[in-house]
Amino acid sequence: MKIAFYTLGCKVNQNETGALEQLFCDNGFSLAQPTEDADVYIVNSCTVTAGGDKKSRQWLRRAKRQNPDAVTVLTGCYPQAFPQEASQATEADIITGSKNRAHLLDNVLSFLQTRERIVDIAPHQQRDLFEELPMESLAGHTRAFMKIEDGCNRRCAYCVIPRARGNVRSRQEENILKELAVLARAGYREVVFSGINLSSYGQDTQTNLAQIVKKAAQVEGIERIRLGSLEPDLLDDACIQQMAAVKELCPQFHLSLQSGCTPTLRRMRRVYTADEYRTVVRKLRASFPGATFTTDIIVGFPGETEEEFAETVSFVREIGFLKVHVFSYSRRAGTPAYDMPDQVDESVKAQRNHLLQKEADAVRSEIIRAREGQTVEVLLEKPVAKDRYTGYTKEYIPVLIHAPGHVQGEIVPARLGSFDGERCTADPLM
Structure with a gap:
């Protein structure tokens, strides 16, 4: 069938x-x-x-x-x-x-x-365990995406996901490592760990994200580990130091932001300030030279003024994000924000979305162009012509590379060339 x-x-x-x-x-x-x-x-x-x-x-x-x-x-x-x-x-x-x-x-x-x-529809229970749905291959992918955490214990004002996913549940280490070994034997060189609140991994099993990263790096054949979305306040000094010791960990961090304005963050019921976010970025840059940062931002959250929006725009340029996913706030029944006063007009949301995305794209272009001439490692992902592939560096720089003698799924050293607004050209070094 x-x-x-x-x-x-x-x-x-x-x-x-x-x-x-x-x-x-x-x-x-x-x-x-x-x-x-x-x-x-x-x-x-x-x-x-x-x-x-x-x-x-x-x-x-x-x-x-x-x-x-x-x-x-x-x-x-x-x-x-x-x-x-x-x-x-x-x-x-x-x-x-x-x-x-x-x-x-x-x-x-x-x-x-x-x-x-x-x-x-079975309701979530307080003592639910992580549900195993292992995969041995991922058709069409050269990176292995692996879910290692589910659920979220937080209650952000705009988010309905805890109702949909329940509390934090972490996958057992032995099952992660066993599946990683299978994927490595199948030829995957990079694994991407994902979760609903990935930073909370291990809160229910007396371990933590840094420990599973370290153990995953020891699986033969795994050359890169990339992390999905992270909560900045859960990256404490010990976690950062432990992860920095793992050379296989990609120095690209998707740090959830939502707003660069602290009063807006407070209304969102986020648990960090803009300054605390700034401090985490500084610590990561000190521990991971050349690190890049991506994020998500919501514009038009209830009560967001022009001045608050301007703070977010300024924050995006200050941090220097490699990429920003900009979302206009969408009212969601079942969340505290749905009934908040001072809802922002849809036309204003659309205008702010456009302005912020334009600024973020300009920052992205500056960051990538500044890396021209750097030596990098490129995962060959999608063949687009004879001996030509698209791919990504460890820092998540998108690349178009001419790599005769190499095949899809390989990681090859290269030198970055010019950026055309979408991808960097690159030439292999071997």
Whole structure:
């Protein structure tokens, strides 16, 4: 039988979809090509914004029109956070949440036998454990994305994710290292650790992120370790020092910011100030020479004034981010910010989004152009022509490289050339 997936949201969702693809394919299903009808359509939903919920349901309706006899499945964060609302989604034959993912196969097989609608949304419990959904390969990727943490214990004013994901749950070290060894034997040289609140890894298992990074670097064949989004306040001095001793750790840090203005951060219920964020960046730069920083920023949060927005713009230039993902604040039912006073007009949000992204792009260009002539190591990721590949350096500089004699997935030393606004040219040194 043919199966098709549609994934919205973060890298964690994408990782989980990959694991589900493997689960179904190991049990007799095959992935439908984009031009093929499928027998089963599964949407792995994101509920960060109400727009994500709408997209999930629209995709399922389109799937039903394309193949009325197909099985349609709504799973992921949307049903988990809003089970009553999601259960009314008549376009879905099966509705499950972000818990008990492995049980989804049984639900689909059951529906194929009985054609009876299934709503199976198990609530998160305080003592839930990390759910294992291992992957042995990642089709189309030269970097291995691995989810090692789930859940979040924080309660930011704009965020509904704790309702969708539950409390912090960490993957057992032995399972991480075992899967890493399998991926390394399959030819992967770089692993990217991801999580809903990755910095919280180990809080429930008496370990920490720095320790698993150190152990992962000892797996034969793993040459690079890259970290997903991090909370700046959880990177204390000991953690930074321990990670700096791991030469395989990529010196690129995605530090969640959301705003460069402390009063705005306070309204968001973030637990650090702009100055504390600045201090963490300074410490990381001292421990990781040449480090780069990426981040996320929300503009137009309730109460954000022009002066506060200007502070964020100035902060972006001061820190010198390699890349900034700019989001306009979206009101989300079920969060404290939904009912906050002084909601910002949509047109103002759009204007601020445009201005900040323009500034961030200018900063990015300056940072990359300043690295012209540097010696780097490039992971050859996507072949685009004969002997030409796109790829990334350890610092996450995007590269176009002419590398005859090398193959996809290799890491090669190179010298950076000019930046064309999208990628740097690079020439291999061997």
